[in-house]
Amino acid sequence: MNTSESSDRVSGPGQWPEQRASSEAWYDAYGEAYSALPGRSDLRCPNCGHRALRIVFTGHVEDRVGYASFWCDNCRYGIHISRVSVPDGVEILPLGESAERRRRVVPDYRIVPPPDRDDVDPMSEVGEDMLVARSSEECHLYMELHPCECGEEFFEWSRHHLEERPDHPRVSVYEGTCARCGRERRFEFEVPAVSPEPGRYGDDGPSRIIDPGEFLVSSRQFAGNVPPDPGDLAVSELGYAYNAIDLAVAGVEETLKFVPPGAEAVPPEAFTSELGRKTYDADPDAFTRDRLERTLAEYIAVRDPYAAVLEE
Structure with missing residues (x-):
């Protein structure tokens, strides 16, 4: 066995080695491991050097959108990646799985703070920038x-x-x-003193905290829960369905706000999240003005019958 690999081995429960790798190194390792899926990479852990890196996705089995847990089985450090596309052929741990079942798949490991925030408590949701x-x-x-x-x-x-x-x-x-x-x-x-009308995400400008890929994915999820014919639902379900398709419309409207004046598509640099970049890479044409306007028209065509029924 390579002695450089064995020097940092965890010898027992609760014994954590020192975390030396930068958060950037962890994200680089995740990118390489993700690119190798559904195969398995032979990468060394950026922290301890062992070939013991693991990825588990938790999320929606139907649309293959989830959250990645990425850790080293040896030193028990790692990162958590929010909202990513899960490659075909990779198993997804369903949302709502019992804590006991999840612990058998994903062990307790320490989260390394994200890039540029190594001085921030990783358990905090609130950063220095509001x-x-x-x-x-x-x-x-x-x-x-x-x-x-x-x-x-x-x-x-x-x-x-x-x-x-x-x-x-x-x-x-x-x-x-x-x-x-x-x-x-x-x-x-x-937040502003005056909010937009109910069911809308914001004013005429694009969001500063949610990127266009995240908006479009959320719109697809909302729309996917709504049948085209209101008659397929019970009366008690119509209000929920209307709210869902109305938010789907609002999400596409928000995505269109990222298309610069005179341009024909959302620029690649607008995608700042992991989910947004993966969604764009999978189908760049979905973010052209023409496609977005057609998607918006399709969702409005589903929404209008629900509005009509609820007004009766």
């Missing part, structure tokens, strides 16, 4: 796009209040406990 949201709908979608470190997607916040601060005149604070792991979570957003 998140600027344009509406409560945008706050809610942002929180849905950022699951708990344990993989739990749904954040059932139980406390919400507004604060006034010298540097941020109106701050919306959401707090709650993760239903799966019990972790206390907190999100803070700077």
Whole structure:
């Protein structure tokens, strides 16, 4: 055995070696391991040097969108990647899986803070730069796009209040406990005094916290839950379906805001999240003005019959 590999081996439960690798090194290793899927890479851990890196995806089996847990089985350090496309041929751990089942697949490991934030507590949701949201709908979608470190997607916040601060005149604070792991979570957003109309994410400008790929994926998920014919649903389900397809429309409208005036498509540099970049790479044409306008028209055509039924 290579002695350089054995020097940092974890000798027992609770014995954590020193974390030496930069967060950038961890993200680079994740990129290489992801590119090798569905095969298995032979990469060394950026921290301890062992060939013991593992990836597990938790998410939606149907649309193959999930969250990546990436760690080393030897030193038990790693990272968590929010909202990624899961390659074909790779198993997905379904959302809602029991904690016991999840622990058998994903062990306890220490999260390395993300790039440029090595001095920030990795358990904190609130960074030094305030998140600027344009509406409560945008706050809610942002929180849905950022699951708990344990993989739990749904954040059932139980406390919400507004604060006034010298540097941020109106701050919306959401707090709650993760239903799966019990972790206390907190999100803070700077919000405007006047919000857009209900069901809209923001004003005429593009979002500063959600990228176009994330908006389009969320729109597809909302639209996928709504049958084209309102008659297929019970009366009690019509309001939920209308709200879902209305948010699908709003998400495409937000995606279109990233198309610069006079341009024919969303520029590649607008995609700043892992999910956004993967979605764009998989189908760049989906982000042309023409395709987006056609998608918007299709969703509006589904929404209008629901509006008509609810007005009766």
